[in-house]
Amino acid sequence: MDGVLHVLTAADLDAVCRPWTCVSRSFPGMVSPEQRPLAKDRAIYQGEPVAIVLARSRATAEDALERIEVAWNELPAVASLSRALDSDAPLVHPDLKSNLSWQTDIKTELADVTFAKAALVVSERLVFARKTGVPLESRGVLADYDATMGSLLVHISHQMPHQLQLHLADFLNLAPVDVRVVCNDVGGAFGIKMHVYQDEIAVCAASKLVGRPVKFIADRIESLISDVHAREHIIEARMALDDSGKILGFDVDDIQGLGAYSVFPRSSITEAMSALRAVGGPYRFDNYHASLRAVLQNKTMTGQYRSVGHPIACVMTESLIDIAARKRNEDPLELRRRNFVRADELPWVSPQGARMVDLSHERCLDKMIELIDLTALRLQIDAMRAESRIVGLGFASFLEFTATGAAGYGRAEIQVASIDTVVVTLEPSGEVRAQCSASEIGQGIQQGLTQIVADAVGVRAENVRVFLGDTAAAPHGGGAWSSRGAAITGEAAWGAGRRLREQIIATAAALLQASAAELDIRRGRIVDIASGADRIGLDEIARIATFHGYDLPDGTSPQLTASHQYGREADPFLPTNGIQASLVEIERDTGIVRLLKHWVVGDCGRVINPLLVDEQIRGGVIQGIGEALFECCRYDEHGQFTSGSLADYLLPMAVEMPDIVVGHVETPYSGSLLGAKGAGEAGTCGAAAAVLNAVNDALAPFDARVSALPVTPVSVLYALGVITDATIQ
């Protein structure tokens, strides 16, 4: 066929690419079968690549698809999460005995007896639908294998160039130094672009096999069906309180939908464990029981997606809080305040073993009450209700672990870098170049690092250039995930910048025959601290050091490049906190939930760039709202994906979204120099919980309640008894 060059299947790619299997020391015994770039013999989920057509244009390749006949032998499949554990459920992988990938049960010693004797136990069953990230730029990769050099150059829309470099080298039997991964201008990622995808590996393998550049840009249909999905859980949660309204403990049963494989290399189960670690959020409690079953299904694999697991913990915790407050007939904010871990109780280690430090639950609540003008708002709500409007106000106090440290994946024997390296150089022209192992995915880290380097060295931000997102730009580092940019790369940038500053001053001191202690760098100039006198520009120093070294005293040996590798030693997970509020109105005659307003008060430690942080929070909130009201990856019972276009998969658009008021509390992290913590996922962490609580606050006067996400107009009317047939998605 004209323009079609190759059609490759699993057997072809076996020659150049090894299969891979997700294994984690943290989840011993986890079952996740071997994966190949193209499915061999069995395709396990709709969206699993089976063959790859290489052609001169995408259109021609699609033409060729029509000529490929696959002799499908349809096997029984299981999609439903609850059904997958039934003893007679079809097995997702034939050589397994069940679809249970992994399970765990964690219990503190007194949990059972505490729950048995508690004055009040509240409970809820929550169903969370699958959703996915939908970055507007879909996944895409251009792989170029140079057979002469034995090297691979990959341009890819991805969050972690160094991570991917290691995997590609491993799978394709290349030395990592011979693999260069470049991630320029990533059009949104949100966790979706940090995983190992069969189709992306297939493209790289194909390039190695045929010795030509190969490009694949996932179209929207391909993205929706094959991008990592997330958040499919069935939760049975309970909270025990004593008669004074103090929380005694939490008890959670979690069934998590993994999809066809546990995502490589991090494992899909990390989402559930993140959720379980964050249960109970900001509250002080001693008793904890969590039971998890991670289940394979004939669906796309699930994995890390913005705020990984935390929204589930927040929804469950904050929902139970509101239920308890209602049962106790008290103000839900008072119940929260009474149970917050207080500032003077920190550091505190939760029953899950997470260390809480530098948090500000009460201050955030106080600030929120002020921000929303709670008294006036409650009067406003009363007035609206008096007009028969169905209005609700919901809160969600959230806790989120960010900037994962080495123990997070290291102890699992999963090679994910939690460190970053920054190399800074004073260029001959006097500009400062910074090479960073961070990745810019729209969150603004490039701007943040520019500011940090500029401040650290003493130059103006306009004279700093930050290079990132390229394995050739910087030594190994972690890229973008877990909201780590400011907290980790920022520290590396600060350290490198300070070191460079010292080195420049040392050279200046030698040149000026002054003592280093007398000199400072301000706005790119060497300045005498005592008198403020301008002595010499950095461009002059660089020029002399680079081209006229004979003008420096013997033994000066100027060093105009410095580097710093930073990895946080304490605290495997850096906790952050905040509180969100949502005001909603339910349209009585349609069941549609209208978002009237949304507020966030967040504490992400030292804020490097307030504008960028606020916008990260806002964007994150809208994704959480999507989770609460709109987004759902739908499958029928045979594993047929039924929300495969943007007409079916509902994304939040401008008209339906509220304005979001953002306030800040700053409690710097005491364990680092800059004190910055993660901010990028906080909006998503608490938004769904706030909205769900608002909806249930609106429904409470009608003795109605919803507990499945996304909340839909049908589920609202069903809860209100307006619709009585239960055929809901």
Next chain:
Amino acid sequence: MKPARFGYARPETLGEALALLAKHGSDAAILAGGQSLMPMLNLRMATPAILIDINDIPDLDTIADRNNQIIVGARVRHNDALHSPLLTASNSLLIHALPSVAHAAIRNRGTLGGSLALADPAAELPACAVCLGAEIAVVSQRGERVIPASDFFQGLYATALEPDEMITRVAFPLLDATWHVGFDEVARRSGDFAIAALALAVKVVDHRITECRIAFAGVENHARRLPEVETALTGSLIADLPVRGAASEVLTNVLEPLEEGQYPTSYRRYLAQVLLDRLLARISRQVHT
């Protein structure tokens, strides 16, 4: 999502276009606005052998009044209709409905004829055409015929159009001041296809409904008049609540709601009742002020 290959012709006269249609019949697709056709081509849900681009043909995009009708050319873009002084001045039902059609950029290209020819069950304009009793003029090399809207829409994406025919214009009756029109829609997001929408026109004399025309979008598999409901309302006072309630009962009995994954038929039935009630209440308020 790249389309399969197709031929392309851009006739400069209606005659040329009709010749092409006569030659290719159902192997041809007419490209007007392309706002529905292009996604189908991209998804390879449509694989015509040839596209007949009618965007250069003269006299297909005028709006004029004649013989107590407003004649709207088939290629009139939604945004042009929305800003038409003639349609606005006559309080056309179209002006009420068009803001709900898709989004600004789509309305810049999408056409009346395209929307009617596709007959998407959730589209707003077919319901408006049926409600108003529009007359749809279609031509082929065999000549012209005028099809009443009620006969035009026959089923799910099914119309009375023969493979060699295309729509040239649609005539909407000019309603006098005794008529009140209304349009309302329930959708998850602005611009989405309707879960349920209602096009309603009632003639009110001395606060009494003397004629009633109802057509839904989104509820059933095509837009149609509902004579049983119309009868239940005709002759009653516009503000009569029990009659409204009775008509609502009739409505829920005559509807054959679309069976479609996300929304149970009970919800569409319910929304249909809500919309009928809303629009009648709205018109009642208008009449009494």
Next chain:
Amino acid sequence: MTIPSEPTADITTTINGEKISARVPIRQSLVDWLRHGMGLTGSHVGCEHGVCGACHVIVNDKVVRGCLMLAVQVDRAKVVTIDARNASQEIRALQNAFYERAALQCGFCTPGMILQASELLRANRNPSRDDIREVLSGNYCRCTGYHAIIDAVETAAGVLRVEMPA
């Protein structure tokens, strides 16, 4: 790459003020041709079914979805993309306002947003926030949550009212 058997057509068009003659694959969309044929990568492809608005382009002074038009259709038409050097005063004001307000994060939706908003501001120098949200109802953004974008359009409108009344 050219494929000999791929049906093509010759077009003459004006892009950002420059007269262009080109041979285009008949089935290639306008946005694909602008990006791959003309190297004008400012318009983006997000869905290819007319939902997301990333592909907006101005054809004969109207904002259109570049994925819902064929390249061959702009024969004898005037095309303006976000890449244009001499942008309209509305586009210029919006670009400045988006930048100042941090109304873009990854930037993928931004060209489509700006072109759509520019059409609003051309017709209405004093839109309300609701007007702005309504006009942008067909432009998907995943990063910003829209709030900052609405702010930026309001700001640009204010600047235009003062400096360049319509």
